[in-house]
Amino acid sequence: MNIQKVTVIGAGQMGSGIAQVAAGAGLDVKLHDIEEEYVQKGLQRIGKNLARQVEKGRLTEEEKEGVLGRIQGTNRLQEAAREADIVVEAVVENLHVKTELFRQLDPLCPDHAILASNTSSLPITEIAAVTQRPERVIGMHFMNPVPVMKLVEVIRGLATGEEVYRTVDELARRMGKSPVEVNDYPGFVSNRILMPMINEAIYTVYEGVAEPEAVDQVMKLGMNHPMGPITLADFIGLDTCLYIMETLYEGFGDPKYRPCPLLRKYVKAGWLGRKTGRGFYNYE
Ligand code: CAA
Ligand code: NAD
Numbered sequence: 248m249n250i251q252k253v254t255v256i257g258a259g260q261m262g263s264g265i266a267q268v269a270a271g272a273g274l275d276v277k278l279h280d281i282e283e284e285y286v287q288k289g290l291q292r293i294g295k296n297l298a299r300q301v302e303k304g305r306l307t308e309e310e311k312e313g314v315l316g317r318i319q320g321t322n323r324l325q326e327a328a329r330e331a332d333i334v335v336e337a338v339v340e341n342l343h344v345k346t347e348l349f350r351q352l353d354p355l356c357p358d359h360a361i362l363a364s365n366t367s368s369l370p371i372t373e374i375a376a377v378t379q380r381p382e383r384v385i386g387m388h389f390m391n392p393v394p395v396m397k398l399v400e401v402i403r404g405l406a407t408g409e410e411v412y413r414t415v416d417e418l419a420r421r422m423g424k425s426p427v428e429v430n431d432y433p434g435f436v437s438n439r440i441l442m443p444m445i446n447e448a449i450y451t452v453y454e455g456v457a458e459p460e461a462v463d464q465v466m467k468l469g470m471n472h473p474m475g476p477i478t479l480a481d482f483i484g485l486d487t488c489l490y491i492m493e494t495l496y497e498g499f500g501d502p503k504y505r506p507c508p509l510l511r512k513y514v515k516a517g518w519l520g521r522k523t524g525r526g527f528y529n530y531e
Contacts, residue, residue: 248359248414250421251275254331256348258289258320260484260522261365262337264393267293269335270317271394272422278320279327286320293318296394328355333418335387337365340490345369346377353378361411363387367487368434368442368494371404381406385415388435389424391483399424404431433498434491442491445483446507448476452527453509459527477527480510481520485527489514 251274255266258280266278266289280286297314300306306314321327328334334352338344349362356362362384364374375384386402399419403412412428419426429435434442448462457465463475472479480488492506513519513526520526 248332248361248410250332250361250414250418252277252330252332254279254327254334256280256324256327256334256336256352257338257365258286259337260292261389261391261393262335263289263292264391265335265337265365265389266318267296267314268389268393268422268424270314274317274421276318277327277331278318279324280320280322283320283322286322290315290318290320324351325355328352328360329357331356331360333361333363333415335363335365340367340369340487340494342369342373342494345374349374349384350377353380361385361414363415365389368438368491368498370433370498371402371431372406375404375406382408383411385411386431386435387415387419388437390437397423397425398437399426400429400435400437401426402429402431402435434495438491439495442488442495443504445476445480445488446492446504446510449480449507449510449527452477453507481526481528481530483520484522485510485513485519 253269253274254277255262256279258278266276270276278286278289297306297311301308301311334356336348338348345364352362364371364386365388366386371386375381378384384404385407388400388402390396390398401415416426451457451462452459459477463477466472466475489506489510492504495504517523518525521530524531
C-alpha cells in the first residue's frame, strides 16, 4: 500500500516531531490538536527545529519552507481524518482518551486508512477493538526526540494484518528510521526495560540515597548514558513516566512495577518536567 497522506493527532513533543520527520520524507501531513493554540505551538516547534538545521548548514532555506509547506495544522478532527492514508495518534498516554479518539476516528477515515498509535505502553489490541477495522490498527512507537532517534518499535496487535505491518515497516524506513517488530504486551520492549530503571532512579532520590544530580552523574559517567535517568524522566514528561509505570503495574500485576510515590507527588503538583518548566530540575 502506498502512503502519501499522513495525519498526526496530538501536536505535543512527539506529534510535532513525527509530523516534522514525515514532511521531511516528502509526505503530506495534517497535524491536529484539540485547540488551535496547541496546533500553533507544535508548528512553531517544528519551525524552530528546522531553522536550527538551516543554521547548521544541513538544510537550505528553500528545503525548510518545502517541509513546512507540506504540514497543514487543524483543530478539526473531521478535516484531519478525511483523506488520511495513515493516522498516527500521539495524544496523552491514557487508554480512555485513546480509545475514545479511535472510536471517533474510525468512521471519519477512508476505509483503506491505517490507524496507528504512538503509545508508549498501552494495549494496541484493546485500542483496535473499539474500531470496525482492528486488522488495520497497529503500534508505531517513535522515540523522543523524534528527529534524532533511529528506533521505531512496530507493535502487532492481536488482529493486525500482515499487509498493514509491512506498510508501516516500510513507512518507518522511508522516514529514515529503523523499525523493530515486537508483540503487544505492557510497555512492549522499550518501556518495559527503560521505565523500571527510571522509576528505580526516582526511588534512590525518594529514599535519600543520592541527589538527582548524583544519580544522573553515576549513570552518565559510569554507564555512558547520554542523559542521566532523572534528566531523561524530565525530558520524557513525568506524567508520561507515571502512566507507563501504572500500565506495567496493572498489566503484569507485579509489585516490582509500583510507581514511586515521589513520581506521583510531582505529577500531582503539575511538575511534569521540561514541558512545564519544572520537574526534578528547574528549566525556567
Ligand atoms: N528535537 C530535535 N532535535 C534535537 C532535539 C530535539 N528536542 N534535541 C537535540 N536535538 C538534536 C540537535 O539539534 C543535534 O543535532 P545535530 O547532530 O544535527 O547537530 C543532536 O540532536 C545532538 O544534540 P545536542 O548536541 O544539543 O545534545 P546531545 O548531544 O546531548 O544530544 C540528545 C541530545 C539526542 C537528546 C541526547 O541527550 C540523547 O540521546 N538523550 C537520550 C534520549 C533518549 O533516551 N530518548 C528515548 C526516550 S524514551 C522514549 O522516547 C520512549 C517513550 O515511550 C517514553
Ligand atoms: P505531550 O503532552 O507533549 O502532547 C500531547 C498532546 O496531545 C497535547 O498537545 C494535547 O493537547 C494533545 N491531545 C490530548 N488529547 C487530545 C485529543 N483527544 N485529540 C487531539 N489532541 C489531543 O505528550 P507527548 O510526550 O507528545 O506524548 C504523546 C504520546 O506519545 C503519549 O502516548 C506518549 O506516551 C507517547 N510517547 C512519548 C514519548 C516521550 O518521550 N514523551 C516517547 C514516545 C512515545
